[in-house]
Amino acid sequence: MHDQTNSAKETQIPTNLRLLLILEEVVRRGVAVKPAQLVEALGLPKPTLHRLLQTAEEVGFLQRDLDGRSYGPGPRLRSLAVNTMSSEHLRTARLTILRSVAEEIGETCNLATPDREGMTYLDRVETKWPLRIQLPIGTQVPFHCTASGKMYLSTLRPATLNSVLSARALEPQTEQTITSPEALRAELQKTRKRGFSTDDEEFMTGMAAIAVPVLDTQQRLMATLSVHAPVQRSSLVQILEFLEPLKRAAISLSKLHEDQSADS
Structure with a gap:
């Protein structure tokens, strides 16, 4: 039942917005966020979320926190925030x-x-x-x-x-x-x-x-x-x-x- 709910939510989020919503949620929380917390907040399936997190980490928008499992803003996301300000x-x-x-x-x-x-x-x-x-x-x-x-x-x-x-x-x-x-x-x-x-x-x-x-x-x-x-x-x-x-x-x-x- 939970997987069906997640699938329904996923179809409601346009593909080109998913990564942006992940970045927004990480910044909104203000602390390093675990993938499970993002799954719960956004309703994306775990494979989809992990793929997007990996992409965001590879290009520098997110980075692993000291615990190796959580994610926080990477150098490109911090630079984006500074340039916006x-x-x-x-x-x-x-x-x-x-x-x-x-x-x-x-x-x-x-x-x-x-x-x-x-x-x-x-x-x-x-x-x-x-x-x-x-x-x-x-x-x-x-x-x-x-x-x-x-x-x-x-x-x-x-x-x-x-x-x-x-x-x-x-x-x-x-x-x-x-x-x-x-x-x-x-x-x-x-x-x-x-x-x-x-x-x-x-x-x-x-x-x-x-x-x-x-x-x-x-x-x-x-x-x-x-x-x-x-x-x-x-x-x-x-x-x-x-x-x-x-x-x-x-x-x-x-x-x-x-x-x-x-x-x-």
């Missing part, structure tokens, strides 16, 4: 928000998105001060020692976080870098409670930063909004004074993408 109309509106908060704060503001190996800078507005730290758009920075990366890690489920922390050593970038998984977990717990993250010269000597989340319509982290500055000009304590305008800008960025989703 960088579309001219949306980026113009986003940069307007970034410029506004950067001018209010007086320091460089960055928008970063999580990738497989770290956080990638999607947009930035530079400070007008002559002394600045150069991290251009497209730069990828580690998770464990940056404000944006720690903000992202703090949103992961315990099992996923354990997999990330056990995958490789926490390489020191400066004398301040947290290299103990236990100490990093404690830091991430503080981050979850207070709703923002910090980088006190942990990624780069002489640089401090804070970051807040930019949430999607399901209240999941979509990106991070951060501000960083040389400690000669703004210590971490001083940067924390920028928290409220940063939070307001993050809400505006979330609303911008919410409105975009509603219009599409």
Whole structure:
């Protein structure tokens, strides 16, 4: 009876839409998805689903998760998401928000998105001060020692976080870098409670930063909004004074993408 139901559902899904619906379901869930979950959600027969998953993996739209069985976004799907967010109309509106908060704060503001190996800078507005730290758009920075990366890690489920922390050593970038998984977990717990993250010269000597989340319509982290500055000009304590305008800008960025989703 179950097979008949699946067959009926399959005939209702046009062939050229099946792979797109699989990608949509993986992204919608926001975590690595097992084939059985996709069978249940979409009603496609197992052979059809496994064939489509294999195709999506081969061309880079999906990739196996650390457990070897689940699937998450691959490099081409992540690139597609970034390019979509960088579309001219949306980026113009986003940069307007970034410029506004950067001018209010007086320091460089960055928008970063999580990738497989770290956080990638999607947009930035530079400070007008002559002394600045150069991290251009497209730069990828580690998770464990940056404000944006720690903000992202703090949103992961315990099992996923354990997999990330056990995958490789926490390489020191400066004398301040947290290299103990236990100490990093404690830091991430503080981050979850207070709703923002910090980088006190942990990624780069002489640089401090804070970051807040930019949430999607399901209240999941979509990106991070951060501000960083040389400690000669703004210590971490001083940067924390920028928290409220940063939070307001993050809400505006979330609303911008919410409105975009509603219009599409």
